[in-house]
Amino acid sequence: MSQNDSMNPTLQTIHARRSVRLFSGEDVYEKDVETILRAAMAAPSARNNQPWAFVVVRDRTKLNTLREQLPYAKMLDKAALAICVCGDPEHRHWVEDCSAATQNILLACQSLGLGAVWTALYPEADRAAAARTALEIPQGWEPLCLIPIGVSAQSPKERDNYDPAKVHADVW
Numbered sequence: 001m002s003q004n005d006s007m008n009p010t011l012q013t014i015h016a017r018r019s020v021r022l023f024s025g026e027d028v029y030e031k032d033v034e035t036i037l038r039a040a041m042a043a044p045s046a047r048n049n050q051p052w053a054f055v056v057v058r059d060r061t062k063l064n065t066l067r068e069q070l071p072y073a074k075m076l077d078k079a080a081l082a083i084c085v086c087g088d089p090e091h092r093h094w095v096e097d098c099s100a101a102t103q104n105i106l107l108a109c110q111s112l113g114l115g116a117v118w119t120a121l122y123p124e125a126d127r128a129a130a131a132r133t134a135l136e137i138p139q140g141w142e143p144l145c146l147i148p149i150g151v152s153a154q155s156p157k158e159r160d161n162y163d164p165a166k167v168h169a170d171v172w
């Protein structure tokens with residue numbers, strides 16, 4: 001019996017999510033992309049500022065350009081799309097806000113049976129610059145990460161990272 005048998009669907013999704021770096025090359029429905037973006041925009045944000053914007057990249061030439069220029073995003077070759085999560089640095093908590101949106105994207109993908117992986121742009125200036133140029137991101141917006149998404153061609157096993165040594169009761 002898996003540990004998840006006693007869990008509700010939300011917890012099952014959280015625990016089953018793993019980074020997927022191998023895709024089948026199949027397409028992803030547009031309605032699923034909207035569902036994913038709706039989940040992203042449901043994330044909490046400081047003062048409910050929602051200081052985010054999303055570039056949905058489906059164009060194969062652009063995906064290939066990003067793949068060539070981003071050393072840790074080689075899995076873009078068979079991704080159906082990628083979402084670039086961008087934030088408005090005028091908002092003090094933009095990184096946290098956009099990270100919460102990113103996690104919602106990963107969980108939404110998992111719940112839809114799709115694979116995804118967070119690949120870092122911020123705070124790597126060279127990677128952020130490459131994404132800015134390729135995706136024509138205007139000054140005043142910062143790309144946080146790029147999330148390749150697709151039909152998974154691998155099944156990373158669920159992991160239990162729980163470590164009681166990292167938990168402190170009442171005081172450290």
Ligand SMILES: Cc1cc2nc3c(=O)[nH]c(=O)nc-3n(C[C@H](O)[C@H](O)[C@H](O)COP(=O)(O)O)c2cc1C
Binds near residue numbers: 072
């Ligand atoms: C801030 C951040 C940056 C990451 N950057 C990359 C990346 O550039 N390329 C990549 O393949 N994975 C990247 N990852 C994914 C991590 O490697 C992955 O989440 C971690 O190894 C745990 O594995 P899991 O997601 O399967 O649980 C990143 C994750 C985070 C949170």
